[in-house]
Amino acid sequence: MIRSVLFDTETTGLDPRDGHRVIEVAALELINDLPTGVHFHRLIHPERDIPEDASRIHGILLEHLKDKPLFKAVAADMLAFMGEDEMLVAHNAPFDFRFLNAELTICGLPPLGAHRMVDTLVMAKTRFPGMPNSLDALCRRFGIDLSERTSHNALLDCKLLAEVYVELTGGRQRGLSLAVEDGGNAVAQYEANDGRVSRPIPVSAEEIERHVAFIQRLKSPIWLKDVETEKAAAAG
Template sequence: MKRSILFDTETTGLDPASGDRVIEIAALELVDDLPTGNHYHTLVDPERDVPAEATRVHGFTREDLHGQPKFAEVAQGFLDFVQGDPLIAHNARFDFGFLNAELAACGLPPLESSRMVDTLEIAKKRFPGLPNSLDALCRRFEIDLSARTTHNALLDCKLLAEVYVELMGGRQRGLGLMHQSGGRGGVATYVRDPNRSPRRMAPPSAEEDAAHAAFVGTLKEPIWLR
């Protein structure tokens, strides 16, 4: 069975080179591209302020993070969880950049780029010319976004896990995923959910409509305009 790790971070800003730091790490274990239920999650004291613009994105203030462990205290636990397996993230270069900056500050080796699996790049190849943010992909695959009021790393991981299954080929509608046994060797299998009713296709957003129109405009005699 193939093990991989899907992960996400939240940070104080956009650039570790300018002093921005990691404030949250979440990671889910996948076996054969399906979640096993095993996960890693921690908040991190960034040892600096959290700008208001960053708080508007993820909801965390400096006070929320006071007393949380520092990155140096959680680094080894994170590395032990991810081991040497492939690392999946949306816009993975951003998360790799932050984690490698934090690891370097602790005197630890970086995450190798050869382990990187970027779902944003996968989505761009599958849906060229369309919006491919996590929100846009969730809407495209009819994944419930009602709980996503801010960027929370653990929730984003759970949503991305559903998106990743769809990007890798999808699964039968009307089937639910049930984890039958724990641990790295846990078995994940599909069981029919008798209470699950079919969901209606979510309408495209204005941004998606505009992107689609622009893409169609590049085609010769597109069937959409007949």
């Protein structure tokens, strides 16, 4: 079982060297590259203003954060969730690493190691060179529902990116649920079947009739031989 963490941040601007700060951090647990539904999410007071340009992107105003903790109050919980050895997955990961490491430095804490970084933007550019590879573009390409994404929300972006990441790392059978269902979860089902997840494929009456008609045109089809053998065995 391999655990990794997919995460996203929202900030007051584009560069911590200009005094910009983290205002939201969200992270999802992945086991064998599949999300388990376990997550971490915090809104954070940035100890500064939030420019209008930034608020237009993520929809967060300073007044929304007036009673939220400072980064130093959530840092320990965030690091505990991220663990020490797990890979850290993000879209345009250097941006998020730069901001989190700037915040950790302010707190006097060690930075996140660059060796842990997994950048889904690089993965997407490798797979789809020359094509738009923003999170929105990838969701549309993979048929992932974007109806709830009216602004950049770190937790929602994490959930969308988790679906994109599953596709970028090999895809999944349609019908494989990534949520906990019937007292279990997709990871347990995935592992119990050695990485294979069964999926019923409905067949219409018309498709069955067309298949039977096709079989009857074949010379000595083995499928009919098997049926005849079973009938003989039952009659014998």
